[in-house]
Amino acid sequence: MTVFSILFLKLPGQPMMEHDVVIVGGGISGLSMAFYCAEAGMRPLLLEQNAEAGGSFASPRYEIGRKTFWLEMGAHTCYSSYQNLLGIVEACGMMGDIIPRAKVPFSLFIDGKVKSLVSSLHIGELLLSAPNIFKLKKEDQSVRSYYEKIVGKRNYDEVIRHFFNAVPSQPTDDFPADMMFKSRPKRKDVLKNYTFRDGLQSVARSIAGRKGITVATDSEVTLVRHEGGNYRVTTAGGEEYAAARLVLATPSAVSSKLLEGMEPELSRHLSVLKAAEVDSIGVIVRKDVVALKPVAALISPNDVFYSVVSRDTVPDDHFRGFSFHFRPGLPEKQKKTRIMEVLGIPMAKMEHINVKTNTVPSLRLGHRQWLEKTDALLKAKKGLGLSGNYFGGMAIEDCVSRSKSEFERMRG
Ligand SMILES: Cc1cc2nc3c(=O)[nH]c(=O)nc-3n(C[C@H](O)[C@H](O)[C@H](O)COP(=O)(O)OP(=O)(O)OC[C@H]3O[C@@H](n4cnc5c(N)ncnc54)[C@H](O)[C@@H]3O)c2cc1C
Missing domain, CATH: 3.50.50.60 (FAD/NAD(P)-binding domain)
Incomplete structure (x- = not known):
């Protein structure tokens, strides 16, 4: 001893x-x-x-036959402005594991149909409102009060707020505008947005x-x-x-x-x-069983989920993964039924299912x-x-x- x-x-x-x-x-x-x-x-x-x-860094990995596949049950995207995180990644020798996210769209999902963000916007209203970005300050403004002046009220109500709600999987109208999205100095030598190989x-x-x-x-x-x-x-x-x-x-x-x-x-x-509890169910499916075009995420205005985040940002030859982030308190059966409807396949066709609950804060002015x-x-x-x-x-x-x-x- x-x-x-x-x-x-x-x-x-x-x-x-x-x-x-x-x-x-x-x-x-x-x-x-x-x-x-x-x-x-x-x-x-x-x-x-x-x-x-x-x-919330949760990327469960599965062996399927002789292949492996992971999907994100929580966070999925990092940015060149995450300088403290990057400092740690660098010290861990993981800069080589940073990979770009495939350019697939964030889309709306309304009445069973995928719609692009741009096709849903009122462009005239957007053009009239956008110059406000140079005049208005985010401090002491709620997300609604700030962004409806930047994108126009109809655009905010019909489109943009649903994208914002999908970020913390809860209503964000009353979030402080300056805490929702921040501009921070970026590292020039790193991809603007990225994820990690595994x-x-x-x-x-x-x-x-x-x-x-x-x-x-x-x-x-x-x-x-x-x-x-x-x-x-x-x-x-x-x-x-x-x-x-x-x-x-x-x-x-x-x-x-x-x-x-x-x-x-x-x-x-x-x-x-x-704080809000986010009930998430992730599913892995064979690529050939789902007809849905590749997407980064589906956002649905009045659905039982806030978003469906897909693994299409890191495409795989054999499988696709979808994480459904549900509104809290829904019966398991209702969630599974909705997953089958959105993907158009029965539960029996899912290779793996993962369930996770994340906690996200409900920030307010003040x-x-x-x-x-x-x-x-x-x-x-x-x-x-x-x-x-x-x-x-x-x-x-x-x-x-x-x-x-x-x-x-x-x-x-
Ligand atoms: C679905 C989702 C998607 C997101 N996407 C992004 C994104 O793309 N980019 C981004 O920048 N941010 C994203 N975020 C936000 C970000 O991922 C989280 O805010 C962050 O990861 C939270 O980290 P944390 O360590 O504070 O909390 P958590 O990750 O929640 O960790 C807290 C830990 O404490 C443990 N714990 C709790 N109680 C106890 C106890 N009594 N004893 C021991 N352990 C305990 C929990 O098990 C947990 O592991 C996302 C969040 C969610 C939920």
Whole structure:
């Protein structure tokens, strides 16, 4: 036994103390936090309740005969403006895994027919409204109040808002306009929009496998407390961990619940945020059984789903994949019936089916002030950090940026 292992020996009844920081939640927020900690020479432990890390980076892979095929059950597109994410991708040696997305359209799906976005727009109204983009500011505007002036009211109501709703799979009229789509400086040496050869979850897998990062899956955290100068974390399976620092990178409601006993004011502050659960079903089919022309996604104004995201952006010789992102609370039978109607094939023709629930925040005007108060409450607590997709926005880059700034604050 070395001196090193003696130092980290687990005493009976004592939690493991071999990590500098415990991070709860293994989505890109928690993973990027783990990345920054490990880069700084710390030893992070990441606790994830599911069998694999990734959260909304979910690209399940299937063996079908001698072929493999993956599909995205959550996020699917990255941009050259995701500079913090790209920094991590670069450090993971994954720049060569970046691939372009095939140029297939985002289309409307109305009364069983695919319609192009452009053919559905009122062009005259668009031309009259578009110059407003140079006059109006997004700050303190809702998505509706800003964009209906940019595209025209009819275009907004009949077309554009359905595309916006498809982004976080919920109504977005009341979202803050400046948090929905952001313009950020772009990297010139990277494709404008892209994905990864094996799907986005390959990035999650790569971060999770980095030296210095320990990931414990199937570890749902049920209790956190602060005792004797350390944070102590208990999982549903009864494991106990302790470290001088704790980061919660879970949906706001989960973080609020976990903080109830330890930080009641912060917990109450988090509890005011709303979020939507997105029920998704992904299906893989043989290419020759579906007549639908290649699409990036189908968006339907008044359907039971917000969008159907397709794998046609990364074409495959044998299979196609479609992820249906449904409105919440629908019976399973209704969802499956709609999948069969849209694809025009029975369930028996599906090679694989994947089911996933994602949580996305329902941001509202005033979120910036909410965020200022959050950071004021956290200011004195160097050992405690919060990350997630409910800070500067829900895009991947917002999550990574939040983890980076929280890491820097905690490091001091
Ligand atoms: C369908 C969909 C499509 C999207 N498309 C895009 C896109 O194309 N581009 C883009 O930029 N953004 C996209 N987004 C947004 C972006 O993907 C997410 O906001 C981001 O991935 C969220 O990361 P996160 O780590 O904050 O949360 P999550 O990915 O939700 O991760 C949180 C993790 O915490 C775990 N967890 C929860 N409670 C506990 C607990 N008690 N103990 C342990 N673990 C726990 C969960 O299992 C989960 O793995 C999309 C989102 C969705 C849902």
